Amino acid sequence: MKLPPGPKIPLWLLGLQFEINPFGYLDAISQRYGDIVTIMSGSTPIVYISNPSGIKEIFTNTKEITASGVLNQDFAFITGNQGVLQLDGLVHKNRRKLLMQAFHGARMQACGRGICELTEKMMSKLVVGKAFIAYPVIEDITFQVGIERVIGLYEGERYNKIKHLFASLLKLDRQSLIVKIISNIFQEKDLGKWSPQGYLLHLRQELFQLLSTEVKERRQQADISRTDILGDLIFACDETGETLSDEEVRDLLLSPIFAAGDASGTAISWALYWIHRLTNVREKLLEELDSLGQNPDPMSIVTLPYLSAVCNEVLRIYPTQLFTFPRLVESPIELMGYKLHPGTILLGNIYSTHQRDDLYPKPKEFQPERFLEKQFSPYEFLPFGGGSRVCIGASFALFEMKLVLATILSRYQLELVSKRPERPKFAGLICSPASGVKMVMRSRRQKEVEGQRRWGADEKSCTAHF
Known part of the structure; x- marks a missing residue:
């Protein structure tokens, strides 16, 4: 050889x-x-x-x-043994088809207004003139969108707990190599949830239990009008015509939420960095966005050519995967x-x-x-991988990326705090901004002050339809 x-x-x-x-x-x-x-x-x-x-x-x-699922077993700890990454053959093909129903067509289009409204809601909490780290703010938005779209939860104690657990597991996954080596030494000691590995196991068990409970309760309700991924999986059949087990359904929920929250949040954060680092790029984007007028339809936003080009260039130069x-x-x-x-x-x-x-x-x-x-x-351009293992939510990730960016740029005047280049930090599969992109909100854009609260006043938020 x-x-x-x-x-x-x-x-x-x-x-x-x-x-x-x-x-x-x-x-x-x-x-x-x-x-x-x-x-x-x-x-x-x-x-x-x-x-x-x-x-x-x-x-x-x-x-x-x-594209053997055996090679992805390292991810099973947080995505489950029956997650889409671990499956092969006809089983993998069947589960991918089930998951992708929610990321295409009318369902995806219906939630566009909700993404814009959620972005405005989160950004409006920031204080003018006060510095903030963009990455956690954006990640909060993308995790909420992911949980709503995948599970159909958008408020309440269980929703808050699930969002917190997903974020906590990701935070541990982003530890440096040195910290992970130390954690591997301590994991051999039976210190329960006080040891690094014990705490990780505790978080995983709690998350899996909450998701299992949600699956069981939703199956008992048997509401065929729900259009989230969980609703699809509860009524779905496998490749042999049998109903999926509760454990299979639970595991299939994990990867889409992690991808929605982590990968999308990272890509949008990098986009904010580049757009505000290069004045000409920001000005061209604003000119294109402003051409749509006040409160444009989300589907008009996602077809804008320069916005699409900017998103693609972000994914090219600093691909999250x-x-x-x-x-x-x-x-x-x-x-x-x-x-x-x-x-x-x-x-x-x-x-x-x-x-x-x-x-x-x-x-x-x-x-x-x-x-x-x-x-x-x-x-030549493959930010979401390719072949049979291409990301199931690739089209939705770009859809979300464009709407979040358009909402922020149209409504707020932001600046980077530092002139120094942002360094990448690799953890797991994702390469995120090392300092999180530190920014400051200078003002709200005057263009949209009048009527800014009327986004979607005559139509329901798509949140309830996730």
Whole structure:
């Protein structure tokens, strides 16, 4: 077997270098070894690909290369053993189809006004002239949208507890590598919820119990008028025609909420950073948004070309998901001139693909216009992964991103507090802003003062229809 080239230093040291400066590390690796690189994990070769033709091969060759759910077992701790990431074959196909019903068509369109109203509600709590960290504010919005859309909860004690537990689990997942190493040492000691691992187990158990209770109560109500994902799953049948168990339904709820809250919140926070760092970008966006007039229809907002280009450029330059989900070589194959044996793990390197000079000239510069001038293939621009493991909520994530940004930009005058570049911080699958994007609200935009509280006054909020 002739493996692609790659660094020979220990895996733990590579991990430390990656955590300190993820984008710098990936740039250095690509510059030295090219667009196909091998990193050894013990005796297992992990091959990273940032070449569009190579990525196309791993997405489309489903005979010799499989997107095995076994490779995603590390996520089962917080997404459940029967989450969509852990499933394979017909079972995986069936569950993806069930989950995706709520992320398309009329349902998605119906909730647009609710996203705008929720954003305005959260932003109106900020104090003019007082600095704030954008990331947690935005994440609060995206978690609320996710829980409402997935579970159908939008208020009450259980809703508040579930939102708090999701955020707490994510906070622990974002710990630094050093903290995680210390936690692994202490997890061997039986200190209950006072030890790092014990506390994590406690949070997980509490979250799973609350979700299980919600599933049982909703099944007893049997309300077919509900249009959230939980309502779909309760009445759904599996690939054999049998009703899904309560445990299966519970596990399937987890990944969409984590993705909605974490990935979407991260992408919107990065967008606020770039838009307010580059005056010309902000001015062009405001001109486009203002052209829609007072209180525009959400579906008019999401079709704006420059807003779409800005969102795509945010996801290109600092993709929230740096790599695709892993694939496994099942039979001997040749990939980009290298012969790979069964057992080799393949990962699409999203970040490095988005940094290719031949695809994106001057890739370090934030240039939304590139997405107005060229249509990129799903192997050249892949912020949500691809193939059978592409993110189920990709279209909804962009939909939400555009509406949250449009609401904030149209109604508020914000500024970055610091002139220094925002650094990325990698944790789990997500690469978030290290300092959270510190901003200050200077004023409300005068354009919309009159009638600003009449958003949706003649129509119901979509919140009740999630």
